[in-house]
Amino acid sequence: MDGTGTRRGPAGVLAAWGITRxxxxxxxxxxxVLPGPDxxxxxxxxxxxxxxxxxxxxxxxDDVTWQYPPGAALAVLSPAVLPFLDYTAAFVVLAVLADLAVLxxxxxxxRxxxxxxxxxxxxxxxxxxxxxxxxxxxxVMVAAVAVAALFAGVRRPRAMxxxxxxxxxLKVWPxxxxxxxxxxxxxxxxxVTAAGLGSLFVLALPGALSFLTAQRDRGTEVESLGGLVFQVARNFGWDGQVLLNYGSVEFVGPYVDVVSTASLALTAAAFGWLLWWRLRARLFGPAAPADAAFTAVLLFTVTSRVISPQYVVWLVALAAVCLCFQGSGMGRPAGLVLAAALVTVLEFPVLFGSVVAGDLLGVGxxxxxxxxxxxxCATACRALWRSTVPGPTGPVSPVGSSGTRATAR
Structure with a gap:
């Protein structure tokens, strides 16, 4: 990239960011106002x-909708730093600043x-x-922390x-x-960081670990992969309901516990694959930590009992970090995540009524x-394996596409 292109690139991105925001x-x-719920x-x-x-x-x-680790209290309390604004306005200002920090x-x-x-x-x-x-x-605040962590990991592993x-x-997935x-x-x-800060929360405020029980008791949410089973089944006589449960719209009725257990089993299998990959991986180029993080969060998201719209914020942020490394193989998964983001805003909030009703448009x-x-998820797993695991299906050389030699573990 020449000097002019380098100057124009950031200016164009900043202009696009300003307009879209x-x-x-x-x-x-x-x-x-978009159609759908507020x-x-x-x-x-x-x-x-x-x-x-x-x-x-x-x-x-006493609130079953509180299902977050104790650090989430910092995000919820953060508008207090802007006492001259009401709570909602202060929160939005801080969210915009977190978005800008990611950019x-x-x-x-x-650069x-x-x-x-x-x-x-x-x-x-x-x-x-x-x-x-x-x-x-x-x-978006958690995403800013995650992006900072991945960039810090290039030279400062302790900071990462x-x-x-x-x-x-703040929200487990990082x-x-x-x-x-x-x-x-x-x-x-x-x-050390998680144990130290977690202990402070436990000592300072009662109920710091109550989120563990709330998460355990959650069911299958209507937007999840498992939820598609019941989206289809209720058109064929499944005797269940869609209710606001544990802070999200979930299916309640026969076999929901079976599908929820199956989702947990898939999550366990996903972690098993990650462990197997890590044991086999030998070639760690500059892009490998970001690629692995993106793939891991994709696996967690897809197999979860809940796929809330905000989960896609995590995926977009991690995909963006991957593409900052020239040797990353996550171009195609990143494109698929962008397409998923566009469909996500249609299913929530625009057409969420159709999703809850289970009509053809919503289920589609x-x-x-x-x-x-x-x-x-599938393409990310394949790309990660091929770029880090030597062998017939892995890379034939430790030199990545950027010409940078990978690091053997």
Missing amino acids: AVLLLLVLKVF VTSDVSVIYRGWYEVLRGGTFPL CLLLYGG RPGRPLRGARVWTVGAALLGPTLYTRYD GALAGFGAL ALLLAGAVRRRSWVAAA LLFVRNGLLVAA
């Missing part, structure tokens, strides 16, 4: 309620020699495709581990960033969105 803010502020109610009602409880010195013990990290990664600006472009477009959900859930451990206290960590220092730093959207995620 202005549109998102107009949607959040309800200047324009996506801002999670902040104005649920988060605000938790905020008051947490300020009282305890976690929301800046990606631009920094993209280094040999690293294109594809990652920043993927985040700018992909996150915007999710609509106002981006700014009305705290997942500490950020991954902190992120896991622990999967360690899937491709080569240095033990990353794992040790993550464990879920088949497409979940199918895209499954395809992304």
Whole structure:
């Protein structure tokens, strides 16, 4: 890339980010309103309620919708740093700043020699495709921590581990960033950070670990891969219901526990595959940690009993990091995730009524969105295996496409 292209690249990305985020803010502020349920109610009602409880010195013990690790309290309490704004406005401002932090990290990664600006472009477009959900859930804040962790891991494994451990206290999934960590220092730093901060939460506020029980008792959510079983079955006489349960719209009725157990078994199998990959992997190039993290989170998302729209925020962020490394093989999975993001905003909030009703349009959207995620997961697993595992189906040389020699484990 020449000097002119380098200058124009970030300027174009920043301009696109500004335009798309202005549109998102107009949607959040309800200047324009998308069809479907009000996506801002999670902040104005649920988060605000938790905020008051947490300020009282305890976690929301009597609220089954509180299903997050103790670090989530920091995100919920964060609007207190902007006391001159009401809770919802302050939360949205902080979400926008987290979004901007992700972009800046990606631009920094993209400006280094040999690293294109594809990652920043993927985040700018992909996150915007999710609509106002981006700014009305705290997942964008967690994504910023995860992106920082993966970039820190290039030269500072301890910093990566500490950020991954902190992120896991916010929403568990950043622990999967360690899937491709080569240095033990990353794992040790993550464990020390999570244990240290977790202990402080346990000592400071009652109910810090109550989220474990709430997560255990969850059922199969209507948007999940397992939920498609009942989306189809209820058109053939399945005697069950769709209810608001544990803070999400879930299926309740015969065989739901069977499908939920099957989803957990698939998650266990996914972790088994990750372990098998890690035991076989020998070639760790610069892109390997990000590729492994993206693949691990895809596996977790696809096999989960719940696939909420905000989960796609995680995937878009990790896909963007992967594409900041020229040797990454995650181009096709990233494209599939972007397509899934577009379908996601259609199924929630725009046509969520059809999803809940289980009509042809709603079920069709879920088949497409979940199918895209499954395809992304399968292609990511294949690309990760081929780039890191030597042998007939693995790379024939430790030299990646970028010309950078991979690191043997």
